[in-house]
Amino acid sequence: MKAILVQVQFQNEEKSLVELEALCQACHIDVDQEFIQKREKIDVSTYIGKGKVQEIKRNITDQDMIIFDDELSPLQIRNLTDILGIEVTDRTDLILRIFDQRAKTKEAKLQIEIARYLYLLPRLIGMQEHLSHQQGGSGFRGRGEKQIELDRRLISRKLTKAKKELANTVKQRQTQRQRRKQNDMPVIALVGYTNSGKSTLMNAFCLEDKQKVLQQDMLFATLQTATRHISIHHHPCLLTDTVGFIDRLPHHLVQAFRSTLEEVKEADLLLHVIDISQPNYMQHINTTNEVLRSLGVVDTPVIYVYNKIDLNRVWFPPQEPCVYISAKDKKGLDELENEISHILFKDYEVYELNIPYEDGEVFNYLHHHCLVVEFKYLQESIYIKVEAKRKEIQPYRQYISKH
Ligand SMILES: Nc1nc2c(ncn2[C@@H]2O[C@H](COP(=O)(O)OP(=O)(O)OP(=O)(O)O)[C@@H](O)[C@H]2O)c(=O)[nH]1
Numbered sequence: 001m002k003a004i005l006v007q008v009q010f011q012n013e014e015k016s017l018v019e020l021e022a023l024c025q026a027c028h029i030d031v032d033q034e035f036i037q038k039r040e041k042i043d044v045s046t047y048i049g050k051g052k053v054q055e056i057k058r059n060i061t062d063q064d065m066i067i068f069d070d071e072l073s074p075l076q077i078r079n080l081t082d083i084l085g086i087e088v089t090d091r092t093d094l095i096l097r098i099f100d101q102r103a104k105t106k107e108a109k110l111q112i113e114i115a116r117y118l119y120l121l122p123r124l125i126g127m128q129e130h131l132s133h134q135q136g137g138s139g140f141r142g143r144g145e146k147q148i149e150l151d152r153r154l155i156s157r158k159l160t161k162a163k164k165e166l167a168n169t170v171k172q173r174q175t176q177r178q179r180r181k182q183n184d185m186p187v188i189a190l191v192g193y194t195n196s197g198k199s200t201l202m203n204a205f206c207l208e209d210k211q212k213v214l215q216q217d218m219l220f221a222t223l224q225t226a227t228r229h230i231s232i233h234h235h236p237c238l239l240t241d242t243v244g245f246i247d248r249l250p251h252h253l254v255q256a257f258r259s260t261l262e263e264v265k266e267a268d269l270l271l272h273v274i275d276i277s278q279p280n281y282m283q284h285i286n287t288t289n290e291v292l293r294s295l296g297v298v299d300t301p302v303i304y305v306y307n308k309i310d311l312n313r314v315w316f317p318p319q320e321p322c323v324y325i326s327a328k329d330k331k332g333l334d335e336l337e338n339e340i341s342h343i344l345f346k347d348y349e350v351y352e353l354n355i356p357y358e359d360g361e362v363f364n365y366l367h368h369h370c371l372v373v374e375f376k377y378l379q380e381s382i383y384i385k386v387e388a389k390r391k392e393i394q395p396y397r398q399y400i401s402k403h
């Protein structure tokens, strides 16, 4: 498929079509021509103004579609399709198409379905307004409206059904999450702009091949959160990979993906992964932080992980705490581990205990729930050296021999 890309740039705005090109690539669409229009404000009925529409029309040869780097209103889509005579679509639709192609699990599929319906519903109503404007009191009007009303009802019904199904799937996952919480293992979540290297970093922490997740040079390679057991300085932890964010993420998607991102809300620590080889990486940081804020994630500690240093000259970004890594070359991972450990395990202390054999269950408990540094079977008791929080060790304080 071949496409023409169109973008409007407002005064003093620094924009480029690079990201829309990458979105096209992820959708297997070839970019044939690009038009950039400088304007004071967008045109309500044609987005770019009638003159520019005609200019584009003159350049249409065998392309299949025209893609606008923004979310068009239903009226604009209709007007532009009428004039240009080929498929007109927008950035939001493109993102939805990518998510559609990538969704593998039931949950991801339902989320996309919901996002699609949410995108379509106002469009149908917009089309209805458009029709009633155009056709006044003619007989056509009634029929058009009736059809739209039927479509609207059908979509609303499907939306309700999909939401219900999603709620059930989410409930199952919540139970899993609760079980994990009972285990009291710290949860670390990877967040960040799409293609920044979250999945690559996750894989760098996973020792076994069968644990590895998909990492790919493509926007939105990951759609479903995946959680793996890892160890940080021998402490067992859970690491969660999440869907990447993008500038101007369609709000239907944020809404639909809210449940997936619940995992982020419950994490004890966030690793905010940044592709430092991107010139506009600061904008990516801000986008990610905005999405996090909109999810209500405000107090969770964050480590800024500047990735892909193998591609770059040195940078000194302002955020703290931060580390510089190359997930691909596994460089800087020790520093990252130290930083994680510093935040998650700062109130852990070393305790030495002597547990009499008759209280063997205390030994079993500590052995399973704490980081055991060393243990020995002595004549009258079991000696155990553990790293634990004061709170955890408090019930067994009578056994402490050294702290
Ligand atoms: N040069 C270089 N490339 C990297 C590095 N880390 C990741 N990449 C590449 O960047 C691309 C994206 O990596 P992913 O790990 O899939 O990125 P992601 O953040 O999970 O992306 P989404 O799942 O789409 O949000 C892949 O082609 C990786 O090989 C790095 O340290 N250096």
Ligand SMILES: [Mg+2]
Binding pocket: 198, 199, 200, 214, 215, 221, 222, 241, 242
């Ligand atoms: Mg990924």
